[in-house]
Amino acid sequence: MELLKERIRNDGKVKEGNVLKVDSFLNHQMDINLFGEIGKEFKRRFSDAEVTKILTIEASGIGIACVAAQYFNVPVVFAKKTQTKNIAGETYTSQVESFTHGKVYDIIVAKEFLKPEDKVLIIDDFLANGAALLGLSKLVKDSKATLVGAGIVIEKGFQRGGETVRNAGVRVESLAIVDAMDENTGTITFR
Amino acid sequence: MELLKERIRNDGKVKEGNVLKVDSFLNHQMDINLFGEIGKEFKRRFSDAEVTKILTIEASGIGIACVAAQYFNVPVVFAKKTQTKNIAGETYTSQVESFTHGKVYDIIVAKEFLKPEDKVLIIDDFLANGAALLGLSKLVKDSKATLVGAGIVIEKGFQRGGETVRNAGVRVESLAIVDAMDENTGTITFR
DSSP, rough: HHHHHHHHHHHHHEEEEEEOTTTTTTEEEOOOOHHHHHHHHHHHHHHSSSOEEEEEEETTTHHHHHHHHHHTTTEEEEEEESSSOTTTTTTTEEEEEEETTEEEEEEEEEEGGEEEOEEEEEEEEEEESSSHHHHHHHHHHHHHHHEEEEEEEEEESSSSHHHHHTTTOOOEEEEEEEEEOOOOOEEEEEO | HHHHHHHHHHHHHEEETEEEEEETTTEEEEOOHHHHHHHOOOOOOHHOOOEEEEEEETHHHHHHHHHHHHHHOOOOEEEEESOOOOOTTTTTEEEEEEETTTTTEEEEEGGGGGGGGGGEEEEEEEEEESSSHHHHHHHHHHHEEEEEEEEEEEEEETTHHHHHHHHTTOEEEEEEEEEEOOOOOOOEOOO
C-alpha cells in the first residue's frame, strides 16, 4: 500500500534495537483518514472472504480494527491482556510472550463473543515475532470459529513472525513489509 | 440519546456492586454501527466547538474515539496506562486511581502530541467516579491546550464523578445518564 509506505518513510523513526516508531500516526496519535484508507485496503484484499467478526488485541489494534470494521459491516472484539487469572470456562485464554516488555501475559476473549459459526478476520498494527498473532489464532481455534486470515498494517519482514504464522496455515495480508531498517541513516527498505 | 438507552436497556446487564456490563456492544465486543451513531451525536453536541484533537484513554475508549473522530476530521491521541516510570520531560503524566481494580496507575501522553494551540475533546466510554476524566483533563491542562469538553457514552449519575468534573469547569456531554440500577430486577433508570 503505497500511501502507507510513503507515510512510514516520512514520519516513521528507526530506533536502536530494530524499533520502528510510528506513534505520530499509527499507535499513539492516530491518523483517522489514513485508518480509513487502511480499512478500505483490508476490505479489498479480503473481499472474497465472508467475514462475520473482526478480532484484535488491545490497545493499538483497536482503532484500526474499528475503522476497518465499517467497510466489512461487522462487529469488532478485542482480546484483553491480563495478568490475573479468570474464571475457568467463561473465556478463551492464550499465553503471549512480549519480547518488547520481556514478560508473559494472558490474552482473553469472553466465549460468548466467538462462536463456531463465526468467520474471523484478525487485524493488528504490527507483526514482528508473531506471538500476539499466534495467540489470537489460538483463541479463534479454541472457539471452533473459522479463521479467515490476518490483516496487518506493518510486518517486520526481517523477523520470523510472518514465516511462522504463514507456515501455520494462516493467510496473512500485510500492507507494508519492512525488510531492513538502518538506525544510523534512518533508511527503511520495503519488500 | 434514545438509540443508546434502548440498547443499554436491552443488552446491558446489572451486576453486583453497581456494575453495568455492556461488553456485548460497547467495551469488549463493539457494535461499529452504534459507534457511528454515537460519533454523529458527539459531533452534533460539540458542533459549536473547533475541535483539533480527540483525546481518549486505553483500551475501551479508543474504538469510540476513532469512529467519532471521522465526524470531526481530527486525529485521536490515546493516553497510555503504565506502571513504569517514563523519562521525565518527554511525556505529560497524571495519576489515576482505579476503583475497579483498586490500584493507582500513571497515564501518559507524549508531549509532541498535545500542543498549546490544540482544542481538545476528551472521549471515553464511562464516567463513574471521574478519576480517569480528571487525569485526562490534567494532561490537557499541563500541555496548555484548550479543553473543549468531554463526550461520555454512559455516565453513572449516582456516583460523584459527573458533579466533580462539572464543578471543575469541564463541559461534560453524556449520551446516557444512569440514575439508578437494580441488580435484582435488572431495571435501569435513566435521568
